[in-house]
Amino acid sequence: MKISTFLLGILLLGLSCKDKELPNISMEEDVRILASDSLKGRETGSEGAQMAAEYLEGRIKALGLKPITSEGDFDQEFSFKPRRDPHSEIEFGSVSDSSLNAQNVLGLIDNGGKRTVILGAHFDHLGLGGEGSLYRGEPAIHNGADDNASGVAVLLKLAKMLKEWPEARDNYLIIFFSGEEMGLLGSNYFAKNPELNLEEVPYMINLDMVGRLRDEKTLSVSGTGTTPVWSQLLNSLNPGFELVLSESGVGPSDHTSFYLQDIPVLHFFTGQHEDYHKPSDDAELLNYEGMDLIATYILDLAKAMEKQEEVAFRTTKNESEEVPRFKVALGVIPDYLFSGEGMRIDGVSEDKPAQKAGLKKGDVVIQMGDSTVVDMMSYMRALSVFESGDETTVVVERDGEKVSARIVF
Known part of the structure; x- marks a missing residue:
């Protein structure tokens, strides 16, 4: 325009x-x-x-x-x-x-x-x-x-x-x-x-x-x-x-x-x-x-x-403080709206470990290395243990089947 x-x-x-x-x-x-x-x-x-x-x-x-x-x-x-x-x-x-x-x-x-x-x-x-x-x-x-x-x-x-x-x-x-x-x-x-x-x-x-x-x-x-x-x-x-x-x-x-x-x-x-x-x-x-x-x-x-005469404020747990620090990245966009078990991939970045390993949009990560992935937090905890140069196996669910991929960070 x-x-x-x-x-x-x-x-x-x-x-x-x-x-x-x-x-x-x-x-x-x-x-x-x-x-x-x-x-x-x-x-x-x-x-x-x-x-x-x-x-x-x-x-x-x-x-x-x-x-x-x-x-x-x-x-x-x-x-x-x-x-x-x-x-x-x-x-x-x-x-x-x-x-x-x-x-x-x-x-x-x-x-x-x-x-x-x-x-x-x-x-x-x-x-x-x-x-x-x-x-x-x-x-x-x-x-x-x-x-x-x-x-x-x-x-x-x-x-x-x-x-x-x-x-x-x-x-x-x-x-x-x-x-x-x-x-x-x-x-x-x-x-x-x-x-x-x-x-x-x-x-x-x-x-x-x-x-x-x-x-x-x-x-x-x-x-x-x-x-x-x-x-x-x-x-x-x-x-x-x-x-x-x-x-x-x-x-x-x-x-x-x-x-x-x-x-x-x-x-x-x-x-x-x-x-x-x-x-x-x-x-x-x-x-x-x-x-x-x-x-x-x-x-x-x-x-x-408007019918609520009082709206009481409550403090909440700061979830961002619990997020682990990362030395590496998988190179995916997580699907933050996914409510199932695992971490669903919503996008894959070019020339990053995930793309090189053949991971695709829609894949659901259920295991990374020795760690089981059940939600976003467990995915981040699993990712946080790796450093540049490390290798591991990622297991994803794709079209009802389990697919393993070798990841090099």
Whole structure:
């Protein structure tokens, strides 16, 4: 897509604003604009990210959302110095003295309520690749349709539905975060500079990579242990998803920033895939019907949560602290939504041990060396004992049969 597509989106938005009804821009239109080549991958601090922010500001204005910042703006600017040492912390600073400037985009649905629910999704991506990319070719635009134009589009759909719900009592703060790909920068900055009293926030919902719902309708929801009501409501309101629930409030996305402020959280996710962090993550590959189902599910959840007078926060086990350290990699993308026994492979990287050994997408690893693999954690424990140069045997289930492969790390 060329720049004309982006301008067409703005034009459509402007025309919609003249109508009395809220603009009826589809999720697919939002994704195609945000994931167009014109935005060059929406890298944090780039011109493309700024264009995306301007588009989102126009969208939430058209939906009738209100500014919440003390300056009456729809964006919250922040600046930071990129890490020189990967183990160091990001340094935030004033907009004038930092090498990179970015902004969150946020708007309020003000129902005059005592509570304000936060609904968020990050809108940045990897630009032309670089650190974080799994693509091994020349620099190329990483459009990030699933990661995370999908979450942004679902959030815009949710904002419209919540705005049109006349019985709503809670307020809803819609936030589009920047800097997620660089380390949850935007959500971290907002959580520490919140523009509202966080004690009045009953919960936060995060949408990150929700555009690839599969035929079996498997939907991952993390953070279910952060308040006692989550699991019961998620199951009772389930319209037919194959739910994979995880209690931990800590994970590699923006909900973590709010969990660390003692706010109950949920993170919705439809799983990784072979196009993750690659230039091939494009708009035509998304399941828009699935995204609509997720939006409606979260709306029903929000309606049910309005009946909960108290939303008690609970700490959860930090599963990331239990993850073993690795000296080698098998070179596969695990299927994090797989609920069977073993570790199912969702993708195989080129020129890595798994590919050289003949492992394929869909294989289920059930043994590695002397270790039986029954789930993701046991797979990681088995992998952690190997060093570069080691050899071992991996046993996988493939089409109902057991297949052995020799792995050289």
